[in-house]
Amino acid sequence: MDKKVFFAALDRQRIETPSWGYSNCGTRFGSIPAPGQAKTLDEKLEDAAIVHRFTGICPSVALHIPWDTAPNGDWEAMKRRADQLGIRIGAINPNVFQDKRYCLGSACSPFADVRAMAITHMAQECTAIMRATGSDTLSLWFGDGTNYPGQDDMRARKRRMEAALKEVYAGLPANSRMLVEYKCFEPSFYHTDIQDWGSALLLCQKLGPKAQVLVDTGHHLSGCNIEHIVAILLDEGRLGGFHFNARKYADDDLTVGAINPYEMFLIYNELVAAELDSDAVASACAKQVAYMFDQSPTLKHRIEATIQSAVFVQEMYAKAVLVDRAALAKARAAGDVTSAEDVLKDAYNTDVRPMLAEWRTAKGLAAEPLKAYRVSGLKEKAIEERAKRHGAAAAGSGGGFQ
Numbered sequence: 001m002d003k004k005v006f007f008a009a010l011d012r013q014r015i016e017t018p019s020w021g022y023s024n025c026g027t028r029f030g031s032i033p034a035p036g037q038a039k040t041l042d043e044k045l046e047d048a049a050i051v052h053r054f055t056g057i058c059p060s061v062a063l064h065i066p067w068d069t070a071p072n073g074d075w076e077a078m079k080r081r082a083d084q085l086g087i088r089i090g091a092i093n094p095n096v097f098q099d100k101r102y103c104l105g106s107a108c109s110p111f112a113d114v115r116a117m118a119i120t121h122m123a124q125e126c127t128a129i130m131r132a133t134g135s136d137t138l139s140l141w142f143g144d145g146t147n148y149p150g151q152d153d154m155r156a157r158k159r160r161m162e163a164a165l166k167e168v169y170a171g172l173p174a175n176s177r178m179l180v181e182y183k184c185f186e187p188s189f190y191h192t193d194i195q196d197w198g199s200a201l202l203l204c205q206k207l208g209p210k211a212q213v214l215v216d217t218g219h220h221l222s223g224c225n226i227e228h229i230v231a232i233l234l235d236e237g238r239l240g241g242f243h244f245n246a247r248k249y250a251d252d253d254l255t256v257g258a259i260n261p262y263e264m265f266l267i268y269n270e271l272v273a274a275e276l277d278s279d280a281v282a283s284a285c286a287k288q289v290a291y292m293f294d295q296s297p298t299l300k301h302r303i304e305a306t307i308q309s310a311v312f313v314q315e316m317y318a319k320a321v322l323v324d325r326a327a328l329a330k331a332r333a334a335g336d337v338t339s340a341e342d343v344l345k346d347a348y349n350t351d352v353r354p355m356l357a358e359w360r361t362a363k364g365l366a367a368e369p370l371k372a373y374r375v376s377g378l379k380e381k382a383i384e385e386r387a388k389r390h391g392a393a394a395a396g397s398g399g400g401f402q
């Protein structure tokens, strides 16, 4: 492949990092604080800026409300702070799952006052933060569902969700969109109101063109063919975004690539193929997908884990760009299954690291981001400064399931 074309493709890749990936993340059994981890939103922005400085592909950071707070509620100041650090604020994620009043659901709760509370949070509080920070994405995930058969009327809940999202949709700021994330189970263990891509797509189709499906790679049952889901959503023009992470069992929230790197390559392969497709809907859709991480780097240093993840997705994307599309089309047209698979394997087995190092050097970035960060002294500086600021014991809090 022509180097210019390859480098131009690398130039286009972007991936958003989550504010909650820099703070105290863990599992529902607890979390292990990492020294120097971010505690305030200002510190999370600082960390996100460091990841962008070393990788060059992570210019925005997603916020989770109210895990993230702005001092004196001044969100414009947080936007200015992000600008100053050379990044921007990306998706705003409302939290409609942690408050105890949501124990029977938020948008689908049987109680009208609880539904109203969830709608106000999404349609008013979070859209106001979008306006103040310049965010163009409202990213929705619901833990709504039931834990026991008979607990609630599943069809009534479906209609409550539709009604709630109509209100949220109507309150979206101009030029913004709404992403609807699905999850097969957890925290609801009997039924989940938005359990799969089909339920999310149905909702989006009812709402309008500004509503699109978000695929979190951890939110599928074992063996699920995620790249097929990606292909269907692209073809329908409704793939809005991703939350990348890795799963071995359920929603493990491991860092991306930890378990099945080939799956990530196959997902990127569908996206790159759609971008190049003559089909206008799929091609336009692929070009506006919002890529984000949503992972809990428990046991890893947060910034190191995020740099490692960014480098990994860059490698998988680069391999997907290298797929010989003409050879693939030829093999498919001849019904040559073995050669078609080998075209993908050839690209996947290409060692793209030297080419990525060259691309980074050309951009003025360190050839090996993780190594460069590790020798930069920034980690030690943050540990020292934050221990002074918060006290050595206050290793951080403010995010993740704890």
Ligand code: PSV
Pocket: 020, 093, 141, 181, 183, 216, 243, 251, 294, 400, 401
């Ligand atoms: C739920 O498991 C989820 O994937 C949603 O995106 C939440 O907003 C996020 O995790 C919280 O970490």
Ligand code: MN
Pocket: 141, 181, 216, 243, 294
């Ligand atoms: Mn997610």
